[in-house]
Amino acid sequence: MFSSLFKTNSKTVFNYIYYKFGNEEKAYDVVQEAFVKLWENCAKVSPEKAKAYVYTVANNLYLNVIKAEKVRLKYANKSNDTSYESPEFLLEEKEYKEKLDRALNSLPENQRTTFLLNRIDGKKYAEIAEMEGVSVKAIEKRMHLALKALRDQIEGI
Amino acid sequence: MQENYLAKWLNNELSEEELAVFKKSAEYASYEKLIDVSGTLKAPDFDVDKAINDFKNNKPQKDIKVIKMNPMRKIFRIAAAIAVIFVASYFYISTLDESVSTQYAERSEVMLPDNSEIILNADSRITYSEKNWDKERNISLQGEAFFKVAKGQKFTVATEDGLVTVLGTQFNVENRKGFFEVSCYEGLVSVMFNGQETKLPAGNSFMAINGNVLKTEAPVNTIPSWMSNESTFKSIPLKYVLNEFERQYNIEVKTQNVNLDQLFTGSFSNTNINLALQSISTPSQIKYELEGNNVLFYAENAPK
Numbered sequence: 324m325f326s327s328l329f330k331t332n333s334k335t336v337f338n339y340i341y342y343k344f345g346n347e348e349k350a351y352d353v354v355q356e357a358f359v360k361l362w363e364n365c366a367k368v369s370p371e372k373a374k375a376y377v378y379t380v381a382n383n384l385y386l387n388v389i390k391a392e393k394v395r396l397k398y399a400n401k402s403n404d405t406s407y408e409s410p411e412f413l414l415e416e417k418e419y420k421e422k423l424d425r426a427l428n429s430l431p432e433n434q435r436t437t438f439l440l441n442r443i444d445g446k447k448y449a450e451i452a453e454m455e456g457v458s459v460k461a462i463e464k465r466m467h468l469a470l471k472a473l474r475d476q477i478e479g480i
Numbered sequence: 481m482q483e484n485y486l487a488k489w490l491n492n493e494l495s496e497e498e499l500a501v502f503k504k505s506a507e508y509a510s511y512e513k514l515i516d517v518s519g520t521l522k523a524p525d526f527d528v529d530k531a532i533n534d535f536k537n538n539k540p541q542k543d544i545k546v547i548k549m550n551p552m553r554k555i556f557r558i559a560a561a562i563a564v565i566f567v568a569s570y571f572y573i574s575t576l577d578e579s580v581s582t583q584y585a586e587r588s589e590v591m592l593p594d595n596s597e598i599i600l601n602a603d604s605r606i607t608y609s610e611k612n613w614d615k616e617r618n619i620s621l622q623g624e625a626f627f628k629v630a631k632g633q634k635f636t637v638a639t640e641d642g643l644v645t646v647l648g649t650q651f652n653v654e655n656r657k658g659f660f661e662v663s664c665y666e667g668l669v670s671v672m673f674n675g676q677e678t679k680l681p682a683g684n685s686f687m688a689i690n691g692n693v694l695k696t697e698a699p700v701n702t703i704p705s706w707m708s709n710e711s712t713f714k715s716i717p718l719k720y721v722l723n724e725f726e727r728q729y730n731i732e733v734k735t736q737n738v739n740l741d742q743l744f745t746g747s748f749s750n751t752n753i754n755l756a757l758q759s760i761s762t763p764s765q766i767k768y769e770l771e772g773n774n775v776l777f778y779a780e781n782a783p784k
Contacts, residue, residue, distance in 0.1 A: 326532060333531050338523045347524045351531070358535055419517055441490070442518040448491065466487035474510050
């Protein structure tokens with residue numbers, strides 16, 4: 324019961340915190356700590372609430388640690404080996420991705436988290452809203468602003 | 481263009497016209513590119529199995545709490561409690577003493593496991609342990625009873641006032657409020673009263689009223705008179721006679737100006753109430769009036 328909860332949710336919790344932190348080790352520690360908290364309080368937390376509980380705890384842990392720490396993110400690319408493209412195209416792609424990385428790093432934390440949860444983890448706006456504890460409309464707003472800001476920065480506007 | 485149209489567009493929530501307008505805009509291509517490329521982004525690898533293992537090593541040792549989530553535990557607890565109650569009550573009931581009692585105007589015959597016989601007079605009660613009867617023959621008695629004891633080990637009758645011990649015999653024990661009498665009809669009976677032992681051979685009686693031992697004559701008959709439906713008294717205070725009368729007929733006795741300490745010698749029938757009333761009142765020189773379930777005894781010369 325507990326380990327299935329761990330299996331299905333730990334990856335998303337990890338990503339969620341990673342998008343905020345930009346630090347694998349810290350995100351990993353937060354996952355561990357959040358589940359320990361759940362474990363210690365599992366008598367008080369009903370199974371339906373467990374998932375939301377883990378996100379809340381993880382977010383609080385993140386807030387405690389991060390404070391003013393500067394975020395640095397690096398995203399590995401899925402499609403490195405599609406070599407049938409031309410070298411020029413590949414170079415262009417590489418440059419674009421570097422620009423994207425920089426742009427993501429300069430995004431406000433909440434926009435970046437929303438954007439990446441949607442783009443990488445395929446989370447629906449409603450799911451992200453639940454994790455972050457805000458309305459769907461607020462998530463749409465963050466998404467909209469994130470897209471706008473990313474484009475502006477990549478295009479150099 | 482509606483609010484947050486970029487988010488709506490990504491979620492395929494734009495209307496056709498809006499979509500057409502957006503597609504014609506200059507920035508559309510750059511947004512498509514952004515979405516395309518960001519779709520190939522990847523989060524760092526996360527090894528779930530390793531995380532689980534780490535977690536298992538890190539987690540505080542609180543295994544009890546895991547068990548708590550199991551709802552069967554509650555059911556097991558209740559089931560165990562019920563089982564304990566059943567087993568305990570079975571053992572308790574099986575060791576409970578047998579008990580036989582009689583009401584007013586009632587008599588009962590009890591056959592003990594070793595064929596000893598007890599005949600209970602009215603308003604009396606005996607208790608004994610059927611299970612331990614082979615080991616010790618102990619009976620506790622309230623009231624009056626006649627015992628025909630089969631030969632064997634020591635047979636003990638415990639009453640509030642005294643202890644009667646025999647081996648095999650026939651005897652009568654009466655223990656009413658303040659009144660204690662043992663009559664031996666066969667064999668030898670030992671009576672423990674106030675720490676003093678009295679041996680009672682056949683044809684002898686032992687009597688104590690309010691703690692005072694009184695000498696009594698030997699019973700004439702071979703069985704107590706109450707067993708032949710007669711209550712017999714020899715120099716017994718009248719109040720005990722009237723108490724016995726109440727017991728035999730389940731009737732309420734009231735007295736007026738009657739000396740209850742005067743001694744009574746005689747007997748009354750246990751079957752014919754009018755005869756019994758006359759047997760009591762005539763020698764005592766008192767009068768009586770019977771009204772339903774009440775009898776009033778009053779002095780002959782006193783005003784009614």
